[in-house]
Amino acid sequence: MKISFTLNEKAVSVDADPATLLADLLRENLNMTGTHVGCDTSQCGACVVHLNGESVKSCTLLAASVDGQEVKTVEGLAKSKDELHPMQTAFRDNHGLQCGFCTPGMLMASIDLVNKNPEPTEGEVRDWLEGNICRCTGYQNIVKSVLAGAAAMRDGN
Amino acid sequence: MKDFIGVGSSPKRKEDLRFVTGKGQYVADIKRPNMLMGAFLRSPHAHAEITSVDIAEALRMPGVRAIYTGEDMRADEVGGLPVGWAITDRNGEPCKEPLHPAIAVDKVRYVGDAVAFVVAESLEQAEAAAELIEVDYKVLPHVTGLVEALQADAPQIFDDVPGNLCADWEMGDNTAVDAAFENAAHVTSIELVNQRLVGNPMEPRAAIGEYEPERGQYTLWTTSQFPHVVRLLMGEFVLGIPQHRLRVVAPDVGGGFGVKQFHYAEEAVVTWAASKLGGAVKWVAQRSEGFISDAHGRDHVTQAELATDAEGAFLGMRVKTYANMGAYLSTFGPNIPTNLYAPLLSGVYRIPAIYCEVKCAFTNTVPVDAYRGAGRPEATFVVERLVDTAALELGIDKIEIRKRNMIPADAYPYQTPMVVEYDSGDPMACLGRAEELADVAGFAARKAESEAKGLYRGMGVSTYVEACGLAPSRLAIQMGARSGLYESATVRVHPSGAVTILIGTHNHGQGHETTFAQIVSERLGVPFENIDIVCGDTDKVQHGLGTYGSRSLVVGGSALNKAADKVILKGRKIAAHQFEADLEDVLFENGEFSIAGTDKKKSFNEIAGAAYLPYDFPLETLEPGLEEQAYYDPVNFTYPGGAHICEVEINPDTGIVTLDRYTAVDDVGTIINPMIVEGQLQGGIVQGVGQALFEHCVYDDASGQLLSGSFMDYCMPRADNIPHLVIEPLSTSCAHTPLGVKGCGECGTIGSPAAVINGVVDALRHIGVRHVDMPASPNRIWNIIRKTRTRVAAE
Known part of the structure; x- marks a missing residue:
């Protein structure tokens, strides 16, 4: 299925299996490997991203559920290498x-x-x-x- | 005033920019062209014969490229996983080293033992196919407890290991100890469990194997603390790949704590599978898979006795320990509860006679090996629980009994009765300073305040010493190490004067890119920002033994310092040539070469440039270039130590133990970067607190299943479990390392479990409690309080 959303203030559209988790979509489909996966029970928080400005564990969120919404990852925090958040x-x-x-x-x-x-x-x-x-x-x-x-x-x- | 960032300052870490921006590159982040994905099928049984493995249906699944079993690897003459440090038992016989196949053959011996490896185009395909492999098992009786494993009727895990006994080992003078106990006024006895732990670095293990048939070249990317050692062990012993054809890369690695300092089966399997398929094969552990395949730590049962005179002077110590090896020997398995344990049983005390015996047992559990501290936290826990219990029994204050028996600063170097000689230290000063910082004098008032709230407050004290800076090769090889334990470093000065350091240690959180640059900046006067570090790639770095045992700065830093010495000497030779002066007249200070008493001087950058423009060099005596390599083999272990004091508050209604105050005064020798050292101590203390209060790896004896197999079941310390830690260094310089450093990575984990448990026991002393096993979880404490109250009520 096609999933379209705003990632770090840019529009993206990805073809992915409906069972894909957001963490895997970011890492595997979009090569955004700043978001990490440290467990398989939503305990460790290495995968936290922002969904519409709120922190969520991307390992427990179906990628399809962010369709039409805004996602921010660690890669989207700094304005530039010299201008960090x-x-x-x-x-x-x-x-x-x-x-x-x-x-x-x-x-x-x-x-x-x-x-x-x-x-x-x-x-x-x-x-x-x-x-x-x-x-x-x-x-x-x-x-x-x-x-x-x-x-x-x-x-x- | 120095214009460079050298020793003793705390610059921002060089490595941090990539990590805070999400640009670190961990193994799981790497993709290779046409890379295939692998998944393991693992044993659901603790002990079973494999009667058949049917892969036919799984092989027909979409995307599946191959399925390998242990039989396939055996047919290809793949070797077992080797032991890097074996031991010799009390009769001089080598410990039992049963074959450890990368994928199980004939039998599985623990829940999680690999049975098959599926390679497919996607991970989902590999995992789906793995579920369709049909394995017929003949389930056998199993044993997970180490004391039970040594009983006469225990199930036999290996045909060629009678009684599941890997080794019956001893150290010390039994006769002298017997005499000491005969003359004792008092004997204190304790029994304790040092529970099994899972190291759980936040990055799960991962590996990518790649084979280029046209070049005959193998590459392994792996989450390792010691890539060169993996190249040696996997190349020479398992897969038969010559080392010049095998490149092992450990890129950014997300924490190690010992868990990643072993050669693991998965590394060999992905590399071997890649060679069969002629491409790249990747495996990434899920956390639940890590719980049943990462080597575990600790798992001791110990009986110990301390003989004292009537005034509490220590006369002798006797220790009997059972240590769990798991189902196979991991890389350093048998060395940890023996050579890295018994030599530390003297602690920071004068104990004239010590004897220790250790029985190492095989069980149907994940292999056990080094975990942060590795043997030394276990030794410290024994010593400090004994001392605390003796104080209680003799009616001597717990700090007073420690001071009465401590090695005074002027007695160093101090030869213990357990082989090791401490070169330097001042435990009395550490304890005295910790008393002040912890406000021991104010404890009574705080205890009264707690009591007014219905809470029990206790204060716990622990001192410790550790042997680290692994290791003098001479001693280590005598003790069974199958490799030297030196380290190597290259200082490559570029024509511009900038420096690249190539070093054999591995950076996975310890800040080496920063600390090592500070050392070279200090020595050569090169600006900090012009120095970069390369590590973790066997094709780039000449050689190395890696990072473990608090060795990186102690051994690697010393090699680096030695390489810097050589660069300075070479620079002076070049300068002597340019000045037309004698070498001995050329000085090097503050980044400048000069001739004393003259105005002749050349900057480091000028000499670096000249080294690469050798138009007038006397080539028979002076080579072009400015790059030097050094190997450093330490002459002794180093002995960091210190004193920790904490206070806990226990709610008797819930059993919850709250760590309220924590103070640590640690002697780590000369400090290169105070910020990084403090960070290492903080992290180490909290890992030890995790052992004391939260963490417990539990097997169900009846089923052989791992019960604590996820972060839902295995309780890791969280931010809200920990108070603000008060940490202060108290350094005595190491007598034999050129930089005076001792190492700091393991200190916290060694000192803190005993401090916390001593505090818990102190809090419960008034209701008659004399010992609490770890972890002091709410369930355990609530039950202890309830049982004690019931007993008191009955009396």
Whole structure:
């Protein structure tokens, strides 16, 4: 079937099997491999993307269900290599990543949090990220990054 | 003032830009031309004979290109998966190493053992066809528990391994220990379980094999911590591919923690299948597949005793451990609960006599091997639980008993009774500083506050020492390693003065691209941004042993430092020629070559350029070019250590343990990049907290099935489980590594399980609890509290 949607502000149209999951459509059909798959039970959050501005786990969403809607992935965050999204900059500045595998999902989930709650507390960040597993960092620098990213987003950086 | 980013600073990591923009390239992201997809059919039984495999119907499915069984590989004379580090038992006999076929032949020995490999044009086709393979099994009795596996009536897993005993191993002076116990005023005994864990790096394992028949060239892309070792093991021992014809690439790898430092069956199967089909074949593990095919960690049962005098001075220690090997030996399997375990049983204490025996057992479970810390967390857990229990029994404060027995700073180097000699350290200072940072003095008030809320608060203390920087080849080979454990590095200076480092370690989260660039920037004065690192490709990097055992900076960084020395020497030779001076008069400081007492000077870039414009070089004594390679073999292990103090709060109504405070003071030697070191310590501590509170890999003894086979069942630590960690370094310089570094990757995981469990036991002490096995899950704690209350009520 044909699936047409907006991906990172560009119109795309893909022929795919109706059973295709959004994560697989992005990775296999569109070669957008920034979205990662770390589990098969919707627990790890490495696959989080934005659907109409809200974070969703793309591994549990049928690609067909995004027809006509807006999807944003980690590849769509930065305006350019030199102009990162403030949350990307915050993760870099605060050592919020080690191996980088959970990072795309962490970024997408964190931006959604700050969009909803521009000034989250440390506890609110930890609660929000409960659906994203990181095995490397112990979360401390991720939390620090999100708080810094939130401040930068508030300042409009 | 230095104008370069060198040792001791925390620049932004070079690797991060690609990761935050989604441009990392992991194995699962790679597509090769005309690539086929593979799927494994795995055993649903813990132990069974394979009586027949019928692939006819599956082979007729659309898109299916081939189906391979263990018989196909055996007929092609494919070898078994080799053991890289074997051990010798107490009688001098080698441990049992039964054949480990990449795909099972005749018998399956654990749930998840590969039975067939389907290659098709798409993954969906391969998976659909795999379901149509008809395997007839004759199910056999199985055993998953390691103590049960060694009992006389246990099912036999291998015909040639009597009693499922891989090795009965020992270390230490049993006679001296017996004498110590005879003279003891008090003996403390404990029994504990160090539960089985699954490492679970966030990136599932994956592999792509490719064969180019016209060139006779094989390539394997794999999620590996040590591509050169995979090339050696798979090439020489499994598939018979000469190493110059086999390229192994480990690109961006999403975490390792030991799980990816083994040569796995899937690597050999995709490469072999590619050679049969003349193209590329890809396999990517699903998480549930990872749970039944990634090597697991830990899984010990231990009885330990500590002999003390009346004042709590340690006199001797006796340890008996059962260690689970799983159904086959993984690459380093038998080495972990023996050589990487027993030598650390002295901890940071003066214990005159120690004896340890370890029985390694085969069971019908996934093979067990190294997982972050590998042997050393298990040793630390034994030592620190013993010490805490002794303190309780003797009525001595838990910090006081540790201080009374610690090795004082002026006693280093310190020879333990268990082979190893600690070169440096100051455990007393680490513990003292941790006490201050943790506000131990304020604990009583916090406990009272908790009590007022109906909660139990406990404080847990742990000290630790580890042997890392694996490893001095001389010692390792004596201990059974079948390879050296040196490391190699090349410093390639380009004509512009920019540098490419080629190094045999592998970067999968540790920030090597940044830390190694800092070392070279410091040594050569080359700007940080002009230095890049290449690793993870056997066709680019000369040689390497990879990344594990906190060895990358210790061994790889030392090789890099040595290569930088050689570059400086060569640069001085070129400068001497240009200055028409003697070599010994040429100095190199702050990125400049000069002659002392003169104004003659040349920048590093000028000398680099001259190296490649050798129009007037005396060619018989001076070669063109500026590129140097070094191999470094350490003279000793390194011994990072430290002290961790935590506080937990337990809700007696729910059994939930909340980790409320955590303080760590760690001695990792000289620190190159403080930001990265702190990140390693944070991550390590939380992995250890995961073991203490959440994680448990559970087999159902009755069915042999893995019960904790997904992230729904296996509880990983999440952001909301962890408090803000207070971490401070306290460095003593390593006496024998040129940079003074000791390694930091495993510290947290080694120190934290004992600290947390000691805290949990402390919180429950007032109701009579003396020990809690890991994980201290709500279910376990609630049951302990309930049973204790019932017992007290009955009394």
